[in-house]
Amino acid sequence: MRTMTRRAMRGVGLLCAAALSLTACGSSDDSGSDKAVSGGDLRAALREGGSITVWAWEPTLKQVVTDFQKEYPKVKVKLVNAGTGNDQYTALQNAVQAGSGVPDVAQVEYYALGQFALGKSLEDLSRYGADKFKDAYSPGPWNAVTVDDAVYALPMDSGPMALFYNKKVLDKHQIATPTTWDEYLEAARALHAADPKAYIANDTGDAGFTTSMIWQAGGTPFKTRDTNVTVDLTNDKGVVAFTKVWQKLIDEKLLAPISSWSDEWYKGLADGTIATLATGAWMPANFVSGVEGASGDWRAAALPQWKKGEEVSSENGGSSLAVMKASKNKDLAYAFNEYANHSEGVQARLEGGAFPATTADLSSPTFLEQTFPYFGGQKANEIFARSATQVPEEWSYLPYQVYANSVFNDSVGKAYVSDTKLIDGLKAWQKAAVDYGTEQGFDVNK
Amino acid sequence: MSAPPFTAPPRSRRTNHRAPASRRAPRRRRTADRPRRSVVLTVLMGLTALYALLPLAWLVINATKTQKNLLDSFGLWFSGDFALWDNISQTLTYDDGIFVRWFLNTLLYVVVGAGGATFLAVLGGYGLAKFDFTGKRAVFATVIGAVAVPATALAVPTFLMFSKMGLTNTPWAVIIPSLISPFGLYLMWVFAAEAVPTELLEAARVDGSGELRTFFQVALPLLTPGIVTVLLFTMVQTWNNYFLPLIMIKDPDWYPLTLGLNAWNQQASTAGGQPVFNLVITGALLTIVPLVAAFLLLQRYWQSGLAAGSVKG
Numbered sequence: 001m002r003t004m005t006r007r008a009m010r011g012v013g014l015l016c017a018a019a020l021s022l023t024a025c026g027s028s029d030d031s032g033s034d035k036a037v038s039g040g041d042l043r044a045a046l047r048e049g050g051s052i053t054v055w056a057w058e059p060t061l062k063q064v065v066t067d068f069q070k071e072y073p074k075v076k077v078k079l080v081n082a083g084t085g086n087d088q089y090t091a092l093q094n095a096v097q098a099g100s101g102v103p104d105v106a107q108v109e110y111y112a113l114g115q116f117a118l119g120k121s122l123e124d125l126s127r128y129g130a131d132k133f134k135d136a137y138s139p140g141p142w143n144a145v146t147v148d149d150a151v152y153a154l155p156m157d158s159g160p161m162a163l164f165y166n167k168k169v170l171d172k173h174q175i176a177t178p179t180t181w182d183e184y185l186e187a188a189r190a191l192h193a194a195d196p197k198a199y200i201a202n203d204t205g206d207a208g209f210t211t212s213m214i215w216q217a218g219g220t221p222f223k224t225r226d227t228n229v230t231v232d233l234t235n236d237k238g239v240v241a242f243t244k245v246w247q248k249l250i251d252e253k254l255l256a257p258i259s260s261w262s263d264e265w266y267k268g269l270a271d272g273t274i275a276t277l278a279t280g281a282w283m284p285a286n287f288v289s290g291v292e293g294a295s296g297d298w299r300a301a302a303l304p305q306w307k308k309g310e311e312v313s314s315e316n317g318g319s320s321l322a323v324m325k326a327s328k329n330k331d332l333a334y335a336f337n338e339y340a341n342h343s344e345g346v347q348a349r350l351e352g353g354a355f356p357a358t359t360a361d362l363s364s365p366t367f368l369e370q371t372f373p374y375f376g377g378q379k380a381n382e383i384f385a386r387s388a389t390q391v392p393e394e395w396s397y398l399p400y401q402v403y404a405n406s407v408f409n410d411s412v413g414k415a416y417v418s419d420t421k422l423i424d425g426l427k428a429w430q431k432a433a434v435d436y437g438t439e440q441g442f443d444v445n446k
Numbered sequence: 447m448s449a450p451p452f453t454a455p456p457r458s459r460r461t462n463h464r465a466p467a468s469r470r471a472p473r474r475r476r477t478a479d480r481p482r483r484s485v486v487l488t489v490l491m492g493l494t495a496l497y498a499l500l501p502l503a504w505l506v507i508n509a510t511k512t513q514k515n516l517l518d519s520f521g522l523w524f525s526g527d528f529a530l531w532d533n534i535s536q537t538l539t540y541d542d543g544i545f546v547r548w549f550l551n552t553l554l555y556v557v558v559g560a561g562g563a564t565f566l567a568v569l570g571g572y573g574l575a576k577f578d579f580t581g582k583r584a585v586f587a588t589v590i591g592a593v594a595v596p597a598t599a600l601a602v603p604t605f606l607m608f609s610k611m612g613l614t615n616t617p618w619a620v621i622i623p624s625l626i627s628p629f630g631l632y633l634m635w636v637f638a639a640e641a642v643p644t645e646l647l648e649a650a651r652v653d654g655s656g657e658l659r660t661f662f663q664v665a666l667p668l669l670t671p672g673i674v675t676v677l678l679f680t681m682v683q684t685w686n687n688y689f690l691p692l693i694m695i696k697d698p699d700w701y702p703l704t705l706g707l708n709a710w711n712q713q714a715s716t717a718g719g720q721p722v723f724n725l726v727i728t729g730a731l732l733t734i735v736p737l738v739a740a741f742l743l744l745q746r747y748w749q750s751g752l753a754a755g756s757v758k759g
Contacts, residue, residue, distance in 0.1 A: 057719070059713075080697060081698055083709070084712040084715060084719075085715075087692075094609075094693070098605070098609035098614070099609075101614055101696065157717070260715075261715035263517075263714070266517050266721060270517045271517070283717070285717075286721075289719075290513075290720075290721035292514045317717050318717070
């Protein structure tokens with residue numbers, strides 16, 4: 001049954017790919033008026049009212065919508081969960097392509113923004129003055145939403161990475177919290193030797209995690225300039241560093257064969273099968289709601305380093321809100337976006353457990369001082385906030401990363417279940433990315 | 447020594463009472479009612495039954511657990527607090543009772559979609575079986591061809607068409623494609639050809655009955671087993687339909703249960719999302735209840751419908 005659903009998912013992914021290629025060639029460009037819109041215009045629009053549709057799966061937005069409608073009673077916001085991640089992108093592409101049913105505002109993860117921005121589906125928010133917000137957001141998210149001078153979305157949350165570890169399990173086997181990835185490998189060996197049922201981490205091949213690791217190791221495997229795209233997943237220094245350690249973890253069977261976000265994964269996090277988790281700072285909310293049973297066992301620490309003594313981190317996940325070009329009410333759409341991600345709404349979302357992308361919140365004492373009962377009273381935000389400042393800025397995703405990630409398992413995934421080497425898997429992934437990009441009209445690796 | 451050979455009662459399901467005399471000398475005669483028992487077949491049947499029932503048992507057992515218990519207990523046995531009633535009430539009230547809305551949506555799609563599909567299949571099947579007209583062979587070829595095309599393959603083209611017509615995101619987007627059941631039509635056609643004697647129709651016509659009256663009063667009662675078969679078939683199909691609504695409907699207010707449960711399940715794979723595995727499982731249990739009930743209630747017709755086909759060949 002599991003394989004069935006996975007296969008079905010892959011089918012949807014392919015469909016998405018097909019839909020993408022169609023929109024890439026056939027998107028209608030009705031840019032309308034590009035004139036600047038002032039704050040006064042926005043206030044007038046809010047007073048006048050109207051209704052907008054927001055596609056998002058982020059749970060804390062519900063409260064923001066309630067507050068927003070209370071403040072601007074003439075505005076009606078319809079919040080629709082049109083699917084999580086890839087499902088929603090498929091729906092969004094279909095709607096854009098069909099030219100009807102496009103929402104006014106859509107949640108788009110950072111890795112997927114390039115794809116929609118390039119397809120000319122998103123409104124450039126700089127005419128609303130969003131280009132002045134550079135200092136308001138931490139660098140990782142801000143780089144992700146901007147292309148040259150254009151601002152295609154406002155950062156909603158961010159995922160500076162940290163290492164979450166099950167202190168109870170590591171203490172039981174007297175394993176120190178690893179501070180480098182080499183130590184991590186040692187810890188993985190020691191743990192699995194001490195308890196064959198326990199693994200240092202779960203990994204069955206995850207595009208988001210892999211790219212985040214390469215990012216941390218200083219890699220820049222994807223580069224885009226206009227329609228020139230470079231994909232280097234073989235000699236890139238980040239790729240080399242990552243595969244060196246990860247190949248050993250795979251070869252020695254030190255990674256639990258459990259896919260992230262599955263029910264087994266939640267179970268593994270709860271019962272000690274999975275001892276550590278390197279992921280974004282949005283994870284605590286998921287721990288509290290999904291891994292209730294292990295409350296008090298887990299702690300957060302800085303992400304292990306590729307070189308001892310360095311302080312480099314990475315981003316994993318995180319998403320933004322974009323205004324769709326096809327929206328009939330862009331002023332209201334932007335006003336809501338700014339409310340949710342730049343002004344009053346941010347606080348409500350933080351209280352709901354979201355992790356901010358706004359520098360003011362990341363450095364506020366109340367935020368930093370917050371103790372987490374789940375992590376045994378640890379002030380975990382200090383670790384996350386520091387991580388947010390240590391993210392290398394050169395990184396960028398492919399302009400068609402959604403497609404690339406959807407075929408990650410066909411190529412790199414093999415390295416986790418067969419004799420294929422990780423580097424060969426990445427080579428195959430590169431080929432798939434080059435072929436697809438060329439098909440889409442990019443000049444890839446030329 | 448264990449049980450003496452004669453005391454073992456014959457395992458007849460037909461008679462509960464047997465004279466002691468006949469118990470001493472069980473009749474070995476084998477009839478169609480009492481076929482020879484086969485150990486291999488019994489074991490095979492047992493395994494198949496187990497295979498079919500195990501997931502159901504898992505579902506029932508796990509619907510009684512809390513979210514926390516689900517993750518830290520053995521899947522095939524009860525554990526912790528008995529939370530079934532609590533789970534059910536949570537399922538029905540979570541997110542302002544959206545589950546109830548999904549349930550009613552599914553019911554709407556099934557009643558109108560599957561009911562309509564059955565009605566059309568009966569009309570069409572009867573017409574094709576009992577009337578001669580030019581182009582019948584072409585219709586036959588089209589229907590057989592349509593049976594071979596999976597609904598999934600048509601979903602995307604249908605979406606593009608419907609979105610031009612402004613029908614996406616409305617119940618019609620699910621109901622209209624559900625109205626067409628080539629397989630149901632074919633089944634009714636074959637069934638009507640066998641179950642309704644042409645002589646009977648002729649007799650009715652001679653007696654002055656109009657075609658419509660002949661259909662409703664003479665043919666329809668004879669077609670009942672076939673109708674129920676097609677109805678169950680289209681009902682299951684519409685009730686479990688996933689891909690079509692997935693493509694057509696983005697507004698959670700119009701989700702059927704399948705999409706709704708998936709949306710709940712997806713909550714677990716979101717940063718900051720709220721995993722509600724216990725509600726997904728309880729919701730799934732509640733979702734299958736009506737189907738199970740429909741099968742139990744209509745079982746008689748369903749069986750005779752199948753049998754009617756098998757005897758006549």
